[in-house]
Amino acid sequence: MKPPPFEYHAPRDLxxxxxxxxxxxxHGKVLAGGQSxxxxxxxxxxxxxxxxDINRVRSLGEMEVTEAGVRVGALVRHSKAERAGVHPLLTRALRLVAHPVIRNRGTVVGSLVHADxxxxxxxxxAVLDGSVRVARLDGERDVGAREFFVGPMESAVQPGEMAVSAYFPALGARTGAAFEEVARRHGDYALAGVCAVVTVDEDGLISAAKVACVGVGPVPVVVDLSEACGGRAPDDVAGVARGVQDEIDPESDIHASAAYRRHLVGVLAERALRNAAREGAAARGA
Structure with missing residues (x-):
């Protein structure tokens, strides 16, 4: 297999x-990691x-870490961000991305723009309410996650623009996170997945909870469960997790039926909420 003909550009600065x-x-496409x-x-x-090809633009290969969160440049590889361990949920998710050889080349921002x-x-x-910074010749703009993912394989980046960084807000005090998914083989795309962010109060009871579901909609499906989870103990989330199933619209394909994906989301949501709440409770006592 060979690509169609194209003119190659290799800029050395932004x-x-x-x-x-x-x-x-x-008529242009940006090449960063190129794994997709x-x-x-x-x-x-x-x-x-x-x-x-932006790989010679060295300024895009940096990460900026503050107490408020981490900003990841467009050339930061999955493996670099994973090894840095600058954000617990981001690190957990990166360990689930494909295989090491792909993570060594693929980029965090490239995965976001690909919008699979x-x-x-x-x-x-999406679950962190993060954002992507998009630049063009006459300026730049920050696009929130809810607006950035437009549809399957479609982001808010317009012709003539480039995503230059992504911002992942830090977890707050007494807040835990978890990412659970089921794939046919480790490294494959998940049949379904759920990541959760849960905050507990001083008594160890849930005060805020949010999940984002993978593979069950055209974009990440974010469900705020703070009202449903409020005042519950970390192990008392089974009923709440089942409610997440009502918010998704999975499709059937050669890998799994819609019914099976819906079932998986219920199981994974309960597991992710419980593990994130337990982590938040442990942070409370630290």
């Missing part, structure tokens, strides 16, 4: 990259006339 993207518009783009090119699923509804990182950004 300004040059943005000028090139402004010139080529809708290159196979799609080879299978002729996409055919851009211009490929803009079965991918882990979009769900993490």
């Amino acid at each position: 300004g040059e990259a943005l000028r090139t993207l402004a010139e080529v518009g809708a 783009l290159i196979p799609m090119l080879n299978m002729r699923l996409v055919a851009p006339a211009h490929l803009v 509804p079965a991918a882990e990182l979009p769900a993490v950004l």
Whole structure:
């Protein structure tokens, strides 16, 4: 398999990259890790006339960590972010992404822009209410996760624009997180997955809870369970988790039926909520 012909661009700074993207518009694609783009090119699923390789733009390879959260540049590889361990939920999700050889090259921001509804990182950004910084030649804008994921394989990045970083807010005090999924083999896309963020009060009871579901909708499905979970103990979430099933709209395919995916979400939501609440309770006593 060979890709369709294209003109290759290798800018050495962000300004040059943005000028090139402004010139080529809708005919251009950005190449960072390429773990999704290159196979799609080879299978002729996409055919851009211009490929803009940003791997020489060194400023995009940094992570900025503060008490408020972590900002990940567009060239930060999965493996670098995983090893850094700068955010508990992000680290857990990255361990579930594909295989080490892919994580060594694939990028965090690239996964977000690819917007695969079965991918882990979009769900993490969504459940944390994170954002993606999008730049173009005449400025930049921050797009919240709820607006960034437009549909399956479709993000809010427009022609002439490039996602330059993603921001993952830090977990608050007495807050735990968990990510649970089921895949046919480790490293495969999940049949279904759920990540959870849970905050407990000083008595160890749940005061806030939110989940994001993977692989059961066109975009990550975020469900706020704070009202339903409020005042419950970490182990008392079974009924609440079943309610998550009412918020999803899974589809059947060759890998699993919609009914099976719905069942999985109920099981995984209970597990994720319980584990995140327990972690929050442990942090309370630390």
